[in-house]
Amino acid sequence: MKEVIIATKNPGKAKEFEEIFASRGIEVRTLLDFPEIPDVEESGSTFEENAVLKAEAISQALNKMVIGDDSGLMVKALEGRPGIYSARYAGEPKNDQKNTDKVLSELKDVPEAERTARFYCALAVAVPGQETMTVSGTCEGRILEERRGSNGFGYDPVFYVPEQGVAMAELSSDEKHKISHRANALKKLDVVLDSILKRSEQP
Numbered sequence: 001m002k003e004v005i006i007a008t009k010n011p012g013k014a015k016e017f018e019e020i021f022a023s024r025g026i027e028v029r030t031l032l033d034f035p036e037i038p039d040v041e042e043s044g045s046t047f048e049e050n051a052v053l054k055a056e057a058i059s060q061a062l063n064k065m066v067i068g069d070d071s072g073l074m075v076k077a078l079e080g081r082p083g084i085y086s087a088r089y090a091g092e093p094k095n096d097q098k099n100t101d102k103v104l105s106e107l108k109d110v111p112e113a114e115r116t117a118r119f120y121c122a123l124a125v126a127v128p129g130q131e132t133m134t135v136s137g138t139c140e141g142r143i144l145e146e147r148r149g150s151n152g153f154g155y156d157p158v159f160y161v162p163e164q165g166v167a168m169a170e171l172s173s174d175e176k177h178k179i180s181h182r183a184n185a186l187k188k189l190d191v192v193l194d195s196i197l198k199r200s201e202q203p
């Protein structure tokens, strides 16, 4: 079976990549399978830079093709925050519940029309000996005043998706994978992924 390695320790992302790739007959391994590998410092100033840092560090460590994902929530009324700091918006250690509470409290007096937001996902594909490539995907919505639903992870319970008329956390996995920022980024890899996988199988 074909296999891809995703440079993430986030169980929510890991589950999504497993689900999306399973439908293509590709097995996913993540850093949860390699606990000995240290954290990659996310010192970039953009999602793309951080995705490249993760993909290249792990690709070098394992000498294999690796995909890095750097993603997050951008809220217009907060000038794009939490942005690249989405995972640790409320401080260390990272906590989805506290991050979401912080966004809700910062938007407390902001009316519905001004609560527009976007999920952003940058993916970097690092292959030993080759130039790293990046793609990105977005998902547009707005921030609810309170949580709805229990699927997904992160900010999903407060991210309203107008086209579906529900919060992201009210969508099933299959539904999220049709419209999410991560799925939209991955679609752009479709064309090249097959050939990348073939090349990465060479010793």
Ligand SMILES: O=c1[nH]c(=O)c2ncn([C@@H]3O[C@H](COP(=O)(O)OP(=O)(O)OP(=O)(O)O)[C@@H](O)[C@H]3O)c2[nH]1
Pocket: 007, 008, 009, 010, 013, 042, 069, 070, 071, 072, 073, 086, 087, 088, 096, 099, 119, 152, 153, 154, 155, 156, 157, 159, 180, 182
């Ligand atoms: O509601 C959400 N639905 C999503 O689909 C989603 N995708 C990303 N995020 C948020 O953005 C951070 C990523 O930060 P991030 O890319 O640095 O990842 P991370 O630190 O969690 O893990 P790693 O991949 O770096 O190991 C995450 O923690 C989440 O808070 C999401 N929230």
Ligand SMILES: [Mg+2]
Pocket: 042, 087
């Ligand atoms: Mg991270």
